[in-house]
Every structure is written in structure tokens, then in C-alpha cells.
Amino acid sequence: MKKVMMGTEAATMAAKLARVQVVSAYPITPQTVIVESLADIIGRGELKAKYMPVESEHTAMASCMGASMAGARTFTATSSQGLAYMHEMLHFTAGERVPVVMVNCNRALAAPWNLYCDHTDSLSQRDTGWIQYYCADAQDVLDAILIAYAVAEQALLPVMINLDAFYLTHTSELLDVPDQETVDLFLPPYKALSKLDVDDPKTFSIVCGADLFSSIKYKHQRDTLAVAGIWDQVAERYNSHFNRLHPTVEAYRIEDADLCIVGIGTAIGAIRQTVDRLREEGLKVGSLRLAMIRPFPLEGLKRATAKAKHVIVIDRDVSYGAEGIVAQEVKAGLFEHRGDVSVTGFVAGIGGNDVTVDTIIPLVRQAISGDGDAVEAGMSLWAEVLP
Amino acid sequence: MSEQIQAKRELVTPGHYGCPGCGATVAMQQTLSVLGEDTIVVMTAGCWSSLIGIYPYTCITVPVVSVAFGATASVAAGIKAGLTIQGNDHTTVLAFAGDGGTFDIGFQPLSGVVERNDDILFICYDNEAYMNTGIQRSSATPAGGWTTTTPDSARKSQRKKNMVEIMAAHRIPYTATASIGAPADLKEKLEKAKNIKGSRFIHLFASCPTGWRHATELSIEVARQAVKSRVFPLYEVFNGDTWQISSMPEKESVDGYLKHQGRFKKMSVEERAQLQKQVDSDWQRLIDRCQALKAAG
Numbered sequence: 001m002k003k004v005m006m007g008t009e010a011a012t013m014a015a016k017l018a019r020v021q022v023v024s025a026y027p028i029t030p031q032t033v034i035v036e037s038l039a040d041i042i043g044r045g046e047l048k049a050k051y052m053p054v055e056s057e058h059t060a061m062a063s064c065m066g067a068s069m070a071g072a073r074t075f076t077a078t079s080s081q082g083l084a085y086m087h088e089m090l091h092f093t094a095g096e097r098v099p100v101v102m103v104n105c106n107r108a109l110a111a112p113w114n115l116y117c118d119h120t121d122s123l124s125q126r127d128t129g130w131i132q133y134y135c136a137d138a139q140d141v142l143d144a145i146l147i148a149y150a151v152a153e154q155a156l157l158p159v160m161i162n163l164d165a166f167y168l169t170h171t172s173e174l175l176d177v178p179d180q181e182t183v184d185l186f187l188p189p190y191k192a193l194s195k196l197d198v199d200d201p202k203t204f205s206i207v208c209g210a211d212l213f214s215s216i217k218y219k220h221q222r223d224t225l226a227v228a229g230i231w232d233q234v235a236e237r238y239n240s241h242f243n244r245l246h247p248t249v250e251a252y253r254i255e256d257a258d259l260c261i262v263g264i265g266t267a268i269g270a271i272r273q274t275v276d277r278l279r280e281e282g283l284k285v286g287s288l289r290l291a292m293i294r295p296f297p298l299e300g301l302k303r304a305t306a307k308a309k310h311v312i313v314i315d316r317d318v319s320y321g322a323e324g325i326v327a328q329e330v331k332a333g334l335f336e337h338r339g340d341v342s343v344t345g346f347v348a349g350i351g352g353n354d355v356t357v358d359t360i361i362p363l364v365r366q367a368i369s370g371d372g373d374a375v376e377a378g379m380s381l382w383a384e385v386l387p
Numbered sequence: 388m389s390e391q392i393q394a395k396r397e398l399v400t401p402g403h404y405g406c407p408g409c410g411a412t413v414a415m416q417q418t419l420s421v422l423g424e425d426t427i428v429v430m431t432a433g434c435w436s437s438l439i440g441i442y443p444y445t446c447i448t449v450p451v452v453s454v455a456f457g458a459t460a461s462v463a464a465g466i467k468a469g470l471t472i473q474g475n476d477h478t479t480v481l482a483f484a485g486d487g488g489t490f491d492i493g494f495q496p497l498s499g500v501v502e503r504n505d506d507i508l509f510i511c512y513d514n515e516a517y518m519n520t521g522i523q524r525s526s527a528t529p530a531g532g533w534t535t536t537t538p539d540s541a542r543k544s545q546r547k548k549n550m551v552e553i554m555a556a557h558r559i560p561y562t563a564t565a566s567i568g569a570p571a572d573l574k575e576k577l578e579k580a581k582n583i584k585g586s587r588f589i590h591l592f593a594s595c596p597t598g599w600r601h602a603t604e605l606s607i608e609v610a611r612q613a614v615k616s617r618v619f620p621l622y623e624v625f626n627g628d629t630w631q632i633s634s635m636p637e638k639e640s641v642d643g644y645l646k647h648q649g650r651f652k653k654m655s656v657e658e659r660a661q662l663q664k665q666v667d668s669d670w671q672r673l674i675d676r677c678q679a680l681k682a683a684g
Contacts, residue, residue, distance in 0.1 A: 021469070021472040021473070022465065022468045022469055022472060024465060024468070048472070049472060050468040050471060050472045052464065052465070052468055052505075053503070054461070054499055054503075055495060055496070055502070056495060056496070056499070058457065058458065058461070058496065059458070059461035059495075059496045059499055062454065062455065062458035062461035062462045062465060062496065063461045063462065063464050063465030063468065065454075065462060065465060066429070066452075066454075066461070066462035066463065066464065066465025066466040066467075066468075066469065067465040067466065067468050067469030067472075068465075068469065069452060069466060069469070070427075070465070070466045070467075070469030070470045070473070071473060072468070072469035072470075072472055072473060074465075074469070088455050088457075089455060089458065092454065092455050092458070096452075196427050196450045196452060196466060197450060198425050198427065198449060198450060198478055201448060201449050201450045203439075203442070203445045203447070203450070203452075204450075204451065204452040204453070205452060205453050205454070206436065206439055206440065206441070206442050206445065206451070206453045207436065207437065207440075207441050207442065207453075208441060208442035209441060209442075212442060
């Protein structure tokens with residue numbers, strides 16, 4: 001069924017279609033719409049689930065973890081400060097290997113306060129052991145959440161689905177809503193392999209020695225790496241039901257490109273338009289959207305940049321004292337097999353600055369010519385800095 | 388009779404990592420012996436997360452999860468929600484945390500959980516300091532008490548936080564104090580708590596010879612003395628408004644309670660007198676609360 005929906009509504013619809021059993025959440029702009037709607041859907045009995053209106057995000061994640069350990073399919077949503085407040089429980093939930101799925105609406109972190117789009121909130125959580133996926137549009141939100149449950153429950157790892165604040169959370173788009181029966185075929189009820197069960201008593205996460213600890217963490221790493229493949233398989237199965245593809249990377253016009261622009265989230269739309277515009281000028285430009293950041297889609301990056309001599313990364317985030325986080329990831333990924341490629345990283349669009357064709361084209365020209373308005377700060381070039 | 392005993396699985400087995408004379412182990416043993424096999428235990432950083440054992444060894448034979456320090460109540464509530472939605476309405480979810488995990492870092496989630504009246508039993512085994520990390524002050528440490536962060540040069544001047552009043556103020560169905568030195572009373576309260584739906588909170592006094600600096604064989608005696616001296620009165624609060632004293636000990640001076648414990652060694656005569664005054668006035672306040680109810684009823 002075709003419907004016009006905001007990104008937040010698509011997320012709510014996906015949670016409902018996934019028949020989540022426990023929702024535990026705390027309000028924060030711009031995520032609030034999601035948990036408000038779920039409270040009402042559950043309240044009206046349209047979804048048989050327990051809604052926990054908790055007193056903090058730390059508790060939201062802690063109770064999702066508990067519910068998941070008891071064998072229930074769980075959902076939560078947060079943003080920015082809320083995600084930061086969950087930090088301890090993000091590590092814990094991943095360590096317990098439970099398939100919690102969470103929506104994070106990418107918003108700037110204070111101080112100073114700012115409600116708008118910025119990826120530093122989730123990218124600074126990339127080492128917590130969660131799978132991270134960044135949506136490009138509202139259809140992607142709905143579909144990726146359903147795929148995420150199937151992946152999480154197969155890999156026994158939590159998945160974070162990221163939506164750009166306002167560009168995605170509060171923009172209405174036309175999308176195709178799958179019917180419940182087909183979703184049920186794609187995503188059967190969750191059956192936990194191991195759970196808190198008085199008939200099969202087990203002890204979870206008590207102290208263990210160094211040897212076992214490192215073996216457990218090695219398995220976590222190995223299983224996380226395997227998710228790149230699992231996602232693509234599950235996404236292919238999703239495609240067979242719904243005829244829509246959601247791969248871990250999406251390349252655009254890169255076949256002969258010697259310049260590749262890399263980005264995540266909604267900015268990829270403007271990046272692709274930029275590619276088209278610069279192609280008209282005769283430049284061999286392509287682009288790559290990294291939909292998945294954890295595990296890092298190394299093979300996809302290698303394939304897409306095989307012919308590139310120059311890679312430009314647009315980061316809506318920063319790791320202070322280093323550079324944009326995606327640029328770091330791309331450099332690390334290319335380092336092993338490409339000594340002949342240069343990477344230029346821009347920090348642009350943080351705190352809600354629009355990333356448009358008109359802002360990207362000058363950055364690309366600056367990357368090529370070395371001349372432009374973006375200000376150098378260590379290894380990154382900053383757009384939009386006041387004089 | 389012997390058959391009955393044999394049929395019962397031991398829920399806390401010998402071989403824990405606790406210190407000799409550990410009151411917290413007695414607390415768990417007494418608790419699980421009443422709650423039984425249909426129980427899931429959520430514990431947190433604290434003595435119990437260490438003394439349960441090192442994987443793959445454990446001394447508890449019901450399901451256990453050991454969680455982040457502040458998250459005992461919130462994980463327990465999540466587990467209960469997960470069980471309920473799958474049709475299990477019988478399993479007791481027991482959150483078992485020390486005073487640090489209850490009075491301090493676990494306070495906000497606990498308040499949230501009981502405000503929503505989530506169906507869990509929260510037991511705080513109170514040994515009046517961060518004992519697992521080596522005897523640091525918590526907000527449950529009594530005034531005048533020595534700890535490593537309230538050393539003799541700067542002993543604690545603030546009173547112990549009154550956790551039961553705070554829990555009762557949430558109007559939860561059941562709040563009680565109990566002591567490992569009064570096992571029959573504890574058993575009765577656990578049975579009551581087990582059969583109540585909604586949030587239940589038991590403040591369980593559990594002596595700690597290592598941190599309180601008393602002889603290991605005196606753990607039960609010290610816990611008894613706390614009740615007898617009215618330093619730790621035993622009572623129950625139903626629905627936040629019906630207060631009921633569990634036992635009315637003859638008045639004994641606090642000196643009998645203080646004398647066994649090295650942590651109070653440096654208390655001056657004036658400080659002891661001040662403590663006695665406080666204990667007396669707290670006791671009177673409690674009696675008044677209970678009698679006001681009787682008069683009204």
C-alpha cells in the first residue's frame with residue numbers, strides 16, 4: 001500500500017509490522033513522535049506489546065536488554081544526548097549478545113545545545129559492539145528496521161538504525177508499506193536460543209577470567225564482521241518479498257570514476273546530484289553511500305573505489321583532534337591495498353547546516369585544486385566556518 | 388519430612404567467594420529459600436557479583452544475570468515485561484543489589500521502576516558502604532562511621548539516607564525492613580512479598596565483618612543488636628500509608644551495637660549520645676506513625 005509518511009512514522013510502522021513485544025523508551029527531539037505513536041498503537045490494542053514509559057535512556061536500554069534476555073522482541077528509539085546517556089548499556093547489551101533493535105535520530109550533541117542533524121552522536125558509539133546502519137530515505141527506514149530484526153536475531157547482535165534529524169525524521173515521502181502477512185513470512189516470531197528461563201537455569205555475564213574474556217570478545221568481533229554478509233543475504237530475501245534492495249553500500253556512476261565522493265545518510269542525495277552535475281562538465285566522478293558503518297563494509301569500499309585516484313569524504317561529524325570519523329574509516333580501509341589514492345576529508349553539515357549540491361560542488365573543486373573557502377584543521381577541511 | 392528436604396534443589400550452594408562471616412551470603416540464602424526455583428535473579432556490581440563465583444563456577448542454581456551498576460531495577464523490570472508478554476505471569480523477578488546499587492547509583496532507575504509499579508521484588512542487602520571495592524562511603528553509611536573515604540580524619544557527618552521512607556513515598560504495595568539476624572521475620576516478609584503483585588521493596592540489613600571491623604562469628608549477633616538497639620527497626624509499610632512495627636524490642640542502649648564494631652571505635656562520648664538521641668527520636672517517629680494509624684483506624 002502506498003502511503004505518505006515521515007521518517008518517524010515509517011519507523012513506527014516498521015516496529016508495528018515487526019510485532020515487537022516490548023517497547024521501552026524515553027522522549028527526545030526529534031525521536032519523540034516514534035514512541036508517542038507506539039504508546040498509542042499499543043494502548044489501543046493494535047499491537048500486543050508492553051510499553052514501558054521509563055525515566056531515562058539508560059533505563060530504556062537496560063529494560064530492552066532485560067526483556068530481550070527473557071526472549072521478547074524489543075524496540076526503542078532515541079537521539080543524541082539520549083544515545084550518549086545509554087552509552088554504558090550499549091556496551092552491555094552488545095556484550096549480552098541480545099538482538100535489540102533501536103532507532104537513533106542523528107542530532108547534534110551539546111554543548112552548545114542544537115537539535116539538528118549531526119552524526120557524531122552515533123558515530124562516537126561505533127565501538128560499543130552494535131551494528132550501525134544509516135538510512136537514506138523513509139522507505140529505507142521502514143525496510144531497514146525489518147531487515148535489522150532478521151539480521152539481529154540471526155547474528156545475536158543489537159542493531160542501530162540511524163535517521164538524519166529532520167531531513168528524514170520530519171520529512172514526508174511517498175513509500176510502499178508492506179502488508180502484515182508478507183512481513184510475517186519474512187520475519188517469523190523471535191525464538192531465543194538462550195534466555196533467562198527458570199526451566200533451563202543459566203548464569204549470564206558474571207565475572208570471567210582474561211582467557212575466556214578475550215575468547216568471548218573475539219567471537220563478538222568475528223560475528224560482527226560476518227554481519228556484512230548476513231545483511232546482504234537477508235536484504236536479498238527481503239528483496240524477493242518486497243522488490244526493494246537495501247545493500248550495505250550503494251555505488252553511483254563509479255564504473256569509470258577516478259574521483260569518488262563518499263557519504264552517509266540523506267546527504268547522499270545531494271552527493272549524487274553533484275556527481276551528475278560534474279559529469280556534465282566532463283569530470284569522471286562517482287559516489288559511494290556507506291549504508292553500514294559497523295561492521296565496516298570494507299569489500300564494498302574496495303570494489304567501489306577500485307579505479308578512483310581521489311576519494312572525497314563528507315563527514316557530518318568529527319573526532320576532535322583527528323578528523324571526520326567516516327574519513328578515518330575510509331582511510332583505514334584503503335590503507336592496506338591502495339597506496340596510490342589520495343583522500344580528502346571535509347567536515348560539513350554539522351549541527352543542521354544543509355548539505356546541498358551548491359555546498360558540495362565548491363568542496364569538490366577545492367579537493368581537486370587545493371583552493372577554496374573550507375578551512376584546514378589538522379587532516380580535515382571545515383566548510384561553513386564563520387570568518 | 389526428609390523426603391521434602393531431598394526434593395528441594397539447593398538454590399545457593401556451598402563454595403561462594405564471600406569473606407568469612409559475610410552477611411550478604413546469608414541474605415541471599417534466606418531469600419532464595421523462600422522465593423524458590425521459580426525465580427530469576429538480577430544482580431549488579433557489588434559484593435554479590437564477585438562472590439557468586441568466576442565463570443564457569445556459580446553458587447546460585449536459578450537463572451542469574453549480573454548487570455551494570457545502576458541497572459538492577461531497570462533490567463529486572465524489562466525481564467518481567469518480557470516474561471509477561473510471553474504469557475509467564477508466575478516467575479518472581481528478584482533484583483538484588485547492595486546499598487550502593489540501591490541508595491546511590493541505582494536510585495533513579497529504582498525510583499522509575501517503582502513509580503510505574505513494575506512487578507518486581509527489589510531487595511537491598513545493606514552493608515552500609517561500598518564493600519566490594521574496599522569499604523567506601525555510600526549514602527547508607529551511618530553518621531560517625533569509618534570507611535576508607537570517610538577516614539578517621541574525616542568520618543561521615545551526614546545521616547544515613549532513609550530509603551524505606553522514600554520507597555513508601557512512591558506508594559508501592561509493599562515496603563519492609565528486615566535483618567539477617569531475624570530470619571523468621573524475614574521469611575514471613577518474603578512470603579508476603581512473593582505473593583503481592585507490583586513493586587515490592589525489602590531493605591535487608593546484612594552485616595559485613597570486613598568493613599564493619601567486627602569478629603566474623605559476630606555477624607548475626609551484630610545484626611540482632613542493630614534491631615534490639617532500635618538502630619535498625621523492623622517494620623512494614625503497605626501501599627505507602629499503613630505503617631506496622633514488626634517487633635517491639637525492649638529499649639537497649641546503642642552502645643551494645645557499637646561496641647563490637649571497629650568502624651565506630653573513634654566515636655566520642657558526645658557522638659554516641661547524639662546517636663542515641665537520634666535513634667530515640669526516629670523510634671518515636673515510627674511509633675507515632677503506627678499509632679496514628681491505629682487511632683485513625
